[in-house]
Amino acid sequence: MGFEVLLKGNNALRLLGGLGVAMYISMISVVISITLGIILGMLMTLKNPVINAVSRVYLEIVRIMPQMVLLFIVYFGATKILGLNLSAEVSAVIVFSFWGTAEMSDLVRGALTGIPAIQYESSMALGMNRLQTYIHVIIPQIVRRLIPLSINLITRMIKTTSLVMMIGIVEVLKVGQQIIEANRKSSPNAAFGIFATIFILYFLACYPISCLSKYLEKKWEN
């Protein structure tokens, strides 16, 4: 079946290392996306026409452009058009943060505008001032809505970073291909074993995070 290749030399470790590269890129992108997304999301609720127009165009670009196209534009286009020589890793982080920030800002905007006006009015009726309203009423609700969604963004980021092999980063799929090539003679069926393993590895990486997100969402409902 081709699973025996994994036990040869340090092949299993190399695969895990490849997954590590993908994880590393996704984690950096997630941190940047969440930070910038929160700021942009808050700006979007200000109802400033300029910010609204710009963010609308930005969100629409991210909504309709495949990440792979963005990756090619930044990696190949930037070099050709702007003369910038970006490494594949830096281009990947730029693209995934560009995408993630849009997703996150939309979530933040949704969470902020989703708080009913009654909440503000009731707090005022109880004699709270603006600061107290935010600290005790609004922010706890927003955080509870946002945390499951941000965790969900992490799994989507991990899944999306599998694309980086297309611009030549040696991550888990590329390592898999290398192992298959190297063992072409000794185990011709390696492709099945290796790709099945990578499939399971991705599942093992994402499934617990999805479960956590679902659990928190259920727990914090209302």
Place this chain on the structure above:
Amino acid sequence: MDFEVIVSYLPLYIKAFMLTIKIGWIGIALSLGIGVFCAFVLHFRIPVLSAIVKVYVELFRNTPLLVQLFFVYFGLPKIGISISAEACGAIGLGLLGGSYMTESFRSGLDAVPVSQTESALALGMRKGQLFSNVILPQAVTLSVPAVVANLIFLLKETSVFSAISLMDLMFTAKDLIGLYYNTTECLFMLVIFYVVMLLPVSILGTVIEKKTRFKMFGD
């Protein structure tokens, strides 16, 4: 930007565009079918089947399409199952989309309040009537936004097909860049074609979302 280059590449891009659309929509049709079927299985808690559906949904929602395609296209032939690149793309997209559509339809079905079922039963409706006249219309409207988001997501995912050497837009652009180094023109055309493919879906989706939105009782 050289317009002669753009004109000379146009036929290649149009061919790739047609292929992308063809496989994209076959995959989407497949995913809608799988999604509706699996959502019913989950909603009615059909024994055995619903356990299988649950595993399928989790497995495909938590792995990237690229990995799924590599497994089906390069892995499966080693155990005797050979599939052409085009079929592989459509099936891969169908399976991935199916798992997302299942979730959307199921949450639509589950979101119809219990009071609706109870009221319908109190009015003397039979099970069949209750389902086709009360539950289904509401469930469909409730799942529209998620389904539209899935459609756009799936059409975008078609760009991954280039990895299994399917001659789609992405592959054509990559190929031409590698052959002639007209990077700017190739990327420009790539963007234009994706806009042509996805902007109408995005706009139409927003319109449909607005049209189907209705006030729930007590809203």
